[in-house]
Every structure is written in structure tokens, then in C-alpha cells.
Amino acid sequence: MSEPVSTLRPLKGIGLSALGYGLFSVQDATVKWLVAGYAVPQILFTRSLVIVVIALLIGGRRNIAALAQSRNKGALALRSFLILVAWLSYYNAARSLGLAQLTTLYYAAPIIVVILSVVLLKEVVSPARWLAVAAGFGGVALAADPHGAIDLVPACLALFAACCWGLSIILVRLINRSDTTTNQMIVINTLFAAACAPMLLWYWKTPDPFSLALMLILGVAGGLGQFFLYEGFRFAPASALAPIEYTGLVWACLYGYVIWGDIPRVTVFAGAALIVGSSLTLVLFERRRAAAALRPPAEHGSI
Known part of the structure; x- marks a missing residue:
């Protein structure tokens, strides 16, 4: 007998978000490749335009009418601003911090998401989610192996980026109650493009065919990543999906090896194993929790 749809909802949300974070890792690897020769505003502008096109293709004309009737225009604008600030803060911090330090500080975001899910969304966070x-985060710290003195200002920028991203994730859960995923993509990336457009007067550099292809890949990976992540929040609570963000480190290590030949240290494999193990444990817990909720009262031990 097939499993009831309601049992599969949290698992579907986890699967969609994992796919989204995997695509975000493709995006990060592509950005790392592009920033060597192009300014961040130009990269972000091109990426945003591609994502808007993807959203329009997915949602069709009905998106425009639905967007005009949206009751969350303020929340959509706020989320756009938060993500833009997170991007700028993160990449400015990256100029001064080592990758290990930067990664460890930024991956405070899932913890922030869980805390905010309790405070703002009134979610009940189970011990299993806190443990995951x-x-x-322990796996990230182990894999990143941060050491040495940390510059205070860049460190604060990285933590600030994590806070902005965490709050933006909470807003996804709130906005999803009335707005479509594609509408969110259109608003956020249109505002991104508008914010970056004036800076192109100083930063624009005509891309060669290979770099242009990379920018298109960046937009496709970013657009589909956003779509799958936002859809994931329709099926599972924010606190359940927060630990899945850590899987991005596993993909980052893989892409680093395939593209740049970076050979991970033993601690990276150990940390990745801890991340994957915690994520799989969370999936198992959510599966059992959903199945238990569907059992008749007698099976719960009631008299």
C-alpha cells in the first residue's frame, strides 16, 4: 500500500530543499570562477535577469496579475533587501577571511533559522531537530577547521550575512502562505537587478563567450535552486529544513575537487559524514513522526 500523502509532505519538503541547496552549491562554484575576472554587481545583475526569465516561463502570465494582488509586497521587498545585504556582506567578508573561517561563521544561519522559527513562527522544535x-554545525566546524586570529570587522560581516539569510528564510515561510514561488522569484530578482544596474556604469566588462555561458549557468542554477527551496518550505517547517543547508558543504567539497583539484583533508570527510548523518537522521525522524501522527488514537496508547 502506498504511503499517505500527508506522511510524505515533510519528506518532500526536505528533498526539495536538499535539491535547492545542491544547486546553490553549483551557483557558489560558478561565482568563485567568475569573480576572478568580473565584478560582483555585474555577476548578480546577469544572474537576476536569467532568474526572472525562468520564473516567467514557469509561472506564465498569471504571475503578473497575482503579483499585483499580493498582500505581501512589503515582506517581499524586505526579503529582497535582506538577501541583497547578505550577498554584499558575505563577499566583502570573503576578501579578508580565509575560506574555513568564512564558512564556519556563515553556517550559523541554520541555527538562527531554528531560533527565529520558535520566536516568529511559533514552531515547536523537537529535540531531534535541535540535535540535527x-x-x-559541528560537522561544518570540523570540516572547515578554522584556526588563527579572526579580523573582527569581516567576522561581524559574515555573521551579519548569516543573520540576514536566516531572517529571509523565515520570511519565505510567511510569504508562502499567500504568494506563489515564482512571484517571490520575480520580485526579489527584479529588485536585485535594479539595485545593481547603476553600478554597471563603473563595473561593466563585456564577457567572453565562455564567461557568458558561465553567467547563464549561474542564473539557471540560482533560479532552479530558489524554486526548489521555496517550494520545500510549503511542505515542511523551517526548523525541519534548517539542518539541510549544511549539505551544501558536501557539494562544495565535491565541486572543489572536480573543478580546481582541491583534495579535501581527512577532517573534511569526517565533517561531511557528520553532516550527512545528521541530515539522514532528521529525515528518518520526520518520517516516523509523520507516520505516528496518522495512526488511530488507540495505537498511541489511549484508553
């Missing part, structure tokens, strides 16, 4: 978050 803690274990995932």
Missing part, C-alpha cells in the same frame, strides 16, 4: 542542527 547542532550536529550539522
Whole structure:
């Protein structure tokens, strides 16, 4: 007998978000490739335009009418601003911090998401979710192996980026109650493009065919990543999906090896194992929790 649809909802959300974070890792690897020769505003502008086109293709004309009737225009604008600030803060911090330090500080975001889900969304966070978050962050810290003195200002920028991203994730959950995923993509990326457009007067550099292809790949990966992540929040609570963000480190290590020949240290494999293990444990817990909720009262031990 097939499993009831309601049992599969949290698992579907986890699967969609994992796919989204995997695509975001493709995006990060592509950005790392492009920033060597192009300014961040130009990269972000091109990426945003491609994502708007993807959203229009997915949602069709009905998106425009639905967007005009949206009751969350303020929340959509705020989320756009938060993500833009997170991007700028993160990449400015990256100029001064080592990758290990930067990664560890930024991956405070899932912890922030869980805390905000309790404060703002009134979600009840189970011990298993707290454990998955803690274990995932431990895996990141182990894999990143941060050491040495940290510059205070760049470190604060990285943590500020994590806070902005965490709050933006909470807003996804709130906005999803009335707005479509594609509408969110259109608003956020249109505002991104508008914010970056004036800076192109100083930063524009005509891309060669290979770089242009990379920018298109960046937009496709970013657009589909956003779509799958936002859809994931329709099926599972924010606190359940927060630990899945840590899986991005596993993909980052893989792409680093395939593209740049970076050979991970033993601690990276150990940390990745901890991240994957915590995520799989969370999936198992959510599966059992959903199945238990569907059992008749007698099976729960009621008299």
C-alpha cells in the first residue's frame, strides 16, 4: 500500500530543499570562477535577469496579475533587501577571511533559522531537530577547521550575512502562505537587478563567450535552486529544513575537487559524514513522526 500523502509532505519538503541547496552549491562554484575576472554587481545583475526569465516561463502570465494582488509586497521587498545585504556582506567578508573561517561563521544561519522559527513562527522544535542542527554545525566546524586570529570587522560581516539569510528564510515561510514561488522569484530578482544596474556604469566588462555561458549557468542554477527551496518550505517547517543547508558543504567539497583539484583533508570527510548523518537522521525522524501522527488514537496508547 502506498504511503499517505500527508506522511510524505515533510519528506518532500526536505528533498526539495536538499535539491535547492545542491544547486546553490553549483551557483557558489560558478561565482568563485567568475569573480576572478568580473565584478560582483555585474555577476548578480546577469544572474537576476536569467532568474526572472525562468520564473516567467514557469509561472506564465498569471504571475503578473497575482503579483499585483499580493498582500505581501512589503515582506517581499524586505526579503529582497535582506538577501541583497547578505550577498554584499558575505563577499566583502570573503576578501579578508580565509575560506574555513568564512564558512564556519556563515553556517550559523541554520541555527538562527531554528531560533527565529520558535520566536516568529511559533514552531515547536523537537529535540531531534535541535540535535540535527547542532550536529550539522559541528560537522561544518570540523570540516572547515578554522584556526588563527579572526579580523573582527569581516567576522561581524559574515555573521551579519548569516543573520540576514536566516531572517529571509523565515520570511519565505510567511510569504508562502499567500504568494506563489515564482512571484517571490520575480520580485526579489527584479529588485536585485535594479539595485545593481547603476553600478554597471563603473563595473561593466563585456564577457567572453565562455564567461557568458558561465553567467547563464549561474542564473539557471540560482533560479532552479530558489524554486526548489521555496517550494520545500510549503511542505515542511523551517526548523525541519534548517539542518539541510549544511549539505551544501558536501557539494562544495565535491565541486572543489572536480573543478580546481582541491583534495579535501581527512577532517573534511569526517565533517561531511557528520553532516550527512545528521541530515539522514532528521529525515528518518520526520518520517516516523509523520507516520505516528496518522495512526488511530488507540495505537498511541489511549484508553
